[in-house]
Amino acid sequence: MADRPVHPARPARERRLAVVRTDFFLPEAERLTEQERALMTAMLLGLVESLSDEIRVELPGSAPPVGEPDAALLCARLGETGLLQQDRLVALLLRRADEARVADQLVSGGATPRFVQGLVSHHNSIVAEAAMGLVLARGRRRDRFGHVGVDFADLDGDTAVLLAHALAAALAVETERGDEPFAHAADALLGRHDEGLRLEAIEGRLIAALQAGGELDDALLLTLADEGELGLLTAALAERAGISGDEAWERLSCPGSGRLAELLRIAAVTRPAAASLFAGIGAVIGLQDPAGEIGRFDQISGAQAEACRRALRLNPAYRRAADRLHGQRG
Numbered sequence: 001m002a003d004r005p006v007h008p009a010r011p012a013r014e015r016r017l018a019v020v021r022t023d024f025f026l027p028e029a030e031r032l033t034e035q036e037r038a039l040m041t042a043m044l045l046g047l048v049e050s051l052s053d054e055i056r057v058e059l060p061g062s063a064p065p066v067g068e069p070d071a072a073l074l075c076a077r078l079g080e081t082g083l084l085q086q087d088r089l090v091a092l093l094l095r096r097a098d099e100a101r102v103a104d105q106l107v108s109g110g111a112t113p114r115f116v117q118g119l120v121s122h123h124n125s126i127v128a129e130a131a132m133g134l135v136l137a138r139g140r141r142r143d144r145f146g147h148v149g150v151d152f153a154d155l156d157g158d159t160a161v162l163l164a165h166a167l168a169a170a171l172a173v174e175t176e177r178g179d180e181p182f183a184h185a186a187d188a189l190l191g192r193h194d195e196g197l198r199l200e201a202i203e204g205r206l207i208a209a210l211q212a213g214g215e216l217d218d219a220l221l222l223t224l225a226d227e228g229e230l231g232l233l234t235a236a237l238a239e240r241a242g243i244s245g246d247e248a249w250e251r252l253s254c255p256g257s258g259r260l261a262e263l264l265r266i267a268a269v270t271r272p273a274a275a276s277l278f279a280g281i282g283a284v285i286g287l288q289d290p291a292g293e294i295g296r297f298d299q300i301s302g303a304q305a306e307a308c309r310r311a312l313r314l315n316p317a318y319r320r321a322a323d324r325l326h327g328q329r330g
Contacts, residue, residue: 033101040093045072048078048167049070051152054152055182055186056171073174078170083170088155095253096149098285101284103227104228115223116206119131119206127206130206133205133206134202134206153198154199160193164193204235207236207239218272221233221277222277225281230285233252235248240268241263241312251263255285255286256288260287261296261300264277265300275294278290278293278297
């Protein structure tokens with residue numbers, strides 16, 4: 001019996017169909033916009049390029065030869081193997097894209113937000129120092145064209161380890177210069193990684209300084225919303241609610257089903273301020289029904305808000321396990 005013909009293109013075609021099918025049937029609200037996709041791609045390329053340079057600096061010997069792989073090629077290689085498909089990396093890129101989109105939509109007429117710059121001359125030296133630190137950190141994350149970027153410090157520890165070693169390995173394979181020097185270079189790069197320099201950590205320090213000075217009131221929340229300061233608004237709500245910034249971001253960036261109302265309730269936001277936030281920032285963060293959200297805000301009792309706060313302070317791994325177990329029993 002003759003051997004059956006081999007069709008090497010079939011697996012690739014099936015993979016493409018699977019991707020297209022998934023994208024085609026996604027609800028419109030869940031799809032990336034062209035702006036988000038372009039910005040996330042640019043941020044990823046910028047991050048890969050900067051890390052590649054850092055790894056090359058750590059290599060022993062002379063300068064790298066001409067013909068070193070560029071960021072686009074490295075991203076393609078890592079993308080083909082799935083090494084870039086790390087949930088926390090994608091979540092960070094999406095967060096930065098969302099923050100930039102909200103800022104662009106809320107700040108009208110091309111005006112530059114002045115809130116943070118104004119705090120640099122604050123009478124409280126701790127607030128002023130924290131504000132200056134944030135201004136400098138944001139400046140380091142923008143390219144020469146003023147486009148927002150992602151810094152290596154913004155990655156959480158686990159993602160930093162995975163990305164640094166994946167990129168070092170890709171450079172070793174592409175240049176055929178041996179594994180050992182690239183592995184050591186990745187270790188040296190990781191030795192300088194400091195999660196305390198994450199943009200969210202720097203924003204958190206400014207908000208904590210404002211809270212310590214008694215300035216983290218509803219008026220400040222509304223100012224942050226008006227200026228499109230989504231990162232600082234997240235940190236402010238987290239500080240007032242006594243929960244992590246990640247938990248606050250999850251509810252602020254995906255506000256449906258009363259999640260935003262719940263966040264504002266546990267952050268002790270007054271009803272007038274909550275209504276202003278729903279009406280002002282709601283549309284740009286995806287809140288479909290601001291009137292319904294204020295109704296849900298009214299329905300959350302003080303006891304329910306406190307129970308929610310206690311639940312959100314539990315370890316996320318525990319909550320995920322408990323949710324699965326409760327679902328299994330149900």
